[in-house]
Amino acid sequence: GAVVSQHPSRVICKSGTSVKIECRSLDFQATTMFWYRQFPKQSLMLMATSNEGSKATYEQGVEKDKFLINHASLTLSTLTVTSAHPEDSSFYICSAPTEGETQYFGPGTRLLVL
Amino acid sequence: GQSLEQPSEVTAVEGAIVQINCTYQTSGFYGLSWYQQHDGGAPTFLSYNALDGLEETGRFSSFLSRSDSYGYLLLQELQMKDSASYFCALIKAAGNKLTFGGGTRVLVKP
Numbered sequence: 409g410a411v412v413s414q415h416p417s418r419v420i421c422k423s424g425t426s427v428k429i430e431c432r433s434l435d436f437q438a439t440t441m442f443w444y445r446q447f448p449k450q451s452l453m454l455m456a457t458s459n460e461g462s463k464a465t466y467e468q469g470v471e472k473d474k475f476l477i478n479h480a481s482l483t484l485s486t487l488t489v490t491s492a493h494p495e496d497s498s499f500y501i502c503s504a505p506t507e508g509e510t511q512y513f514g515p516g517t518r519l520l521v522l
Numbered sequence: 523g524q525s526l527e528q529p530s531e532v533t534a535v536e537g538a539i540v541q542i543n544c545t546y547q548t549s550g551f552y553g554l555s556w557y558q559q560h561d562g563g564a565p566t567f568l569s570y571n572a573l574d575g576l577e578e579t580g581r582f583s584s585f586l587s588r589s590d591s592y593g594y595l596l597l598q599e600l601q602m603k604d605s606a607s608y609f610c611a612l613i614k615a616a617g618n619k620l621t622f623g624g625g626t627r628v629l630v631k632p
Contacts, residue, residue: 442619442620449627450624450625451609451622451623451624451625452565452609452620452622453622454619454620454621457619501564501565503565503620505618509552509553509555509570509572509613510567510570511555511567511620512567513557513564513565513566514564515563515564516562516563516564518562
C-alpha cells in the first residue's frame with residue numbers, strides 16, 4: 409500500500425527556535441497533502457492543505473506566518489514551525505490522499521518545545 | 523461547518539462486540555470514513571461508506587444512514603490489539619480533507 413513518511417519522528421527544541429518537519433509520499437505522487445495537529449487525548453485538527461506549486465490553504469485560526477508550508481515537489485511537503493513556543497508542543501501528522509476516499513497518514517512528529 | 527459526535531470511551535472484554543456510534547451535522551458530504559489510532563501512532567484507514575448500508579471488512583464493519591445523520595463502526599471478536607482510539611471522519615469529496623470526530627477510546631480487557 410501507499411506509504412507516507414515523516415522526518416523527524418521526534419524533536420526537542422528551545423523556545424524561539426524554528427523547526428522543519430518533512431512529509432514524503434514514497435511510492436506515489438501527491439499534489440495535495442494535509443497537515444494535522446493532535447494534542448494528547450484529543451482528535452486530529454486540520455491545520456492546512458498543502459498544494460504542490462501553489463500557496464497552502466490554512467484553516468481558520470491557524471497562523472500562516474507561524475506555520476510555513478512549502479510543497480516543492482509532487483512527493484514532498486514541509487511544515488516549518490517558526491519561533492516555536494511551549495504551547496506549540498504537539499503531535500504533527502501529515503496525510504496524502506490517493507485514489508478515491510483513502511488517505512494515508514505519516515507516522516507523525518512529536519514536537520516538544522522547552 | 524461540520525461536527526461529529528462520538529462516545530469518548532468504551533470498555534469491553536476479549537471476544538465481545540463493540541459498536542461505536544457517530545452522529546454528524548453537515549450540509550453535504552461525500553462519505554464517512556473510520557480510522558484506528560494506537561497510542562503514539564498514526565491513524566490507519568479501516569472502512570468507508572459512501573452509500574447507506576453496511577460495509578464489511580473482516581472483523582470490522584461500518585454502517586451509514588444519511589437520513590439519520592448517523593453511522594457506526596462495529597468491532598467483532600474483539601482482540602487485545604484492538605485497544606486503540608477510533609475516529610469517524612467526514613470527507614467532502616474524493617481526495618479532500620477530513621473532518622474528524624472527537625474519537626472513541628476502546629479498551630479491551632482479558
